Amino acid sequence: MSAPVFDRTASPLIFDLGQEGRANRYVEGGKPLDRFVPKSLLRDDLPLPDNSELDVVRHYTRLSQRTFGIDLGFYPLGSCTMKYNPRINDAMAGKPEFADLHPFVPDALAQGALQVMYELERSLSSLFGMAAFSLNPAAGAHAELGALLIAKRYFRDRGEVQRDKVIVPDTAHxxxxxxxxxxxxKVISLPSDERGRVSVEELNKVLGPDTAVCMMTNPNTLGLFEDRVADITKAVHAAGGLMYYDGANANALMGNARPGDMGFDLMHLNTHKTFTIPHGGGGAGHGPLGVAEHLVEYLPTPMVVAVKKDDDEAGPSPSDRLSFRLDFDRPKSIGPMRSFWSNFAHAVRALAYIYANGGDGLKRVSQLAVLNANYLRVKIAEFLETPYPEICRHEFVVSAQKLKKETGVRALDLAKALLDRGFMAPTMYFPLIVPECLMIEPTETESKETLDSFVEALRDIVATASENPDELFAAPVTTVVGRVDETRAARQPDLRWRPA
Ligand SMILES: Cc1ncc(COP(=O)(O)O)c(C=O)c1O
Incomplete structure (x- = not known):
């Protein structure tokens, strides 16, 4: 290992770095806030650090090097689809015409932004076979909530308030x-069959006049395509229920198959996964919520609608023939799900990605994601158990249970040892039905060389488990932070700096 150019392990707090009088060297007058904020709202006694710009730049650059990100190395975090984030998306979202637009600007002055939302909504509807999408929800889970609120409203309107059960497979997120x-x-958990799929027989046992919704992820979180999806949607619809598609795994499907065609009534997408929006560290997400025709009127407000211009106002291109407006007049809507209209910058990024790839390009993205996953699966099966040894979609699971019995080394130890070898750990211990589980998702943009070096790192770790397990129990040792007490970190997080 080469010597570090500075001590990466030292992490002085920005608050401890400064010296009085260092701040604001490059800001005229030293108190620029006076110009923007009324004096009555400014405080003199804020314990803010007094740092030079250079100190601040170095501090944050150093911090950025203490962590791991997709821009640094392979990030095979199953179910989270950590794709490369093309820079053009950020360039588009950062354009002042978008970034500086106030959400309350009148529609007439926001035509470009409304057109972005409209075209994204239309593109997603056509890609996934739904009648319409709301861009309102701020993440996948937020859209799930929106979809279930829609289902509730729908059944209330039909006088079917007894429908109070939601069926969720045991592989679900x-x-x-x-x-x-x-x-x-009320949640009904549905056991998977021995093939890791939803069991139609088990499903039939729980379906009834109280069924509201069946939530399904396809491909499921084992990375397997639910090949009986047609039977499942048929059975749920026959019982009077609605089918919900959890689209977190849409990277395996996009452009190749459509949930709308499979009979789903409601769905969400995580554009922060499939459509290359950065989402590490719980960052801002974006969860468009799609519905079939019979549920469109319930979508959150507002929706962007296009109005045909009069002939004398229309320009030459198709988009010049439309004007756009926010529609709040939707009496059956469940209402807004968040402040303002959507996580708009993400809508711009997602549309930039869609237009950069085109329809065929998006189809190829999914095909390559599936190819990469299967390449890894077959290679890793040479030295680790793969509980579902069949063609997977974009991700697959391996189990360290046998290894644990033989050597005491657990999935957790494998994951930590990968950090020492320069790779982000895969998702661990999920889905819950696979003991000592690692869930691996390579995505489409990784090269064969990267995939091969990951396989060799994992092979080396598994060999080390028999020869020197203590080395793995101690991992990671090359990262800035070593092995943490994960229970304490979750139960007693220390997230805030407080002045002494
Ligand atoms: C299968 C599945 N469903 C739903 C979600 C929730 O999405 P979000 O994190 O955007 O709320 C996730 C997130 O990882 C997921 O993997």
Whole structure:
């Protein structure tokens, strides 16, 4: 390992770096806030650090090097789809015409921004076979909640208030049952069959006049395509329920198959996954919520609508023939789900990605994501258990259970040892039905060389498990922070700096 150019492990707080009088060297007058903020709102006694610009730049650059990100290395975090974020998306979202636009600007002065929202909404509807999408929800889980509120309203309008059960397969992401419970539904957990799929036989046992919604992720969180999806949607519809598609795994499907064609009534997308929006560290998300025709009137407000211009106002291109406005007059809508209209910068990024790839390009994205996942799956099966040894979609699971029995080394230890070898750890211990699980998702943009070096790192770790397990129990040792007490970190997080 080469010697570091500075001590990466030292992490002085920005508050401890400064010296009185260093701040604002490059700001005329030293108190620029006076110009923008009324004096009555400014405080003299704020314990803010007094740092030079250079100190601040170095501090944050150093911090950025203490963590791991997609721009630094391979990030195979299953179910989270950590894709490369093309810089052109950020360039588009940062354009002053978008970034400086106030959300309350009149529609007439925001035509470009409204057109972005309209075209994204139309593109998603056509890609996923739904009648319409709301761009309102701020994340996948938020859209799940919106969808279930729509289902509730729909059944109330039909006089079917007894429908109070939401069926959730046991492979589902935790947000599915959480959203259902939050919305006041009772959650029925559905066991998977030995093939890791929803069991239609088990489903039939729980369907009835109290069924409201069945939530399904396809491909599921084992990375397997639910090949009986047509039977499942048929059975749920026959019982009078609605089908919800959790689109977190849409990177495996986009351009190749459409949930609308599979019979889903409601769905969400995580544009912060499939459509290359940065989302590490719980960052801002974007969860468009799609519905079939019979549920469009319930979508959150506002929706962007296009109005045909009069002939004398229309320009030559198709988009010049339309004007756009925000429509709030939707009496059956569940109402707004967040402040303002959407996480707008993400809408710009997603549309930039869609237009940069085009329809065929998006189809190829999914195909390459599936190819990369299967390449890894077959290679890793040479030295780790793969509980579902069949063609997967964009991700797959391996299990360290046998390894644990033989050597005491757990999935957690494998994950930590990968950090020492320069790779982000895969998702661990999810889905819950696979013991000692690692869930690996390479995405489409990784090269064969990167995939090969990941396989070799994991192979080396598994070999080390037999030869020197203590090395793995101690990992990671090359990262800025070593192995943490994860229970304490979750139960007693220390997230705030307080002045001494
Ligand atoms: C399958 C699945 N469903 C739902 C979600 C929730 O999405 P979000 O994190 O955007 O709320 C996730 C997130 O990882 C997921 O993997």
């Amino acid at each position: 935790g947000t599915n049952p959480a959203s259902a419970a939050m919305c006041g539904f």
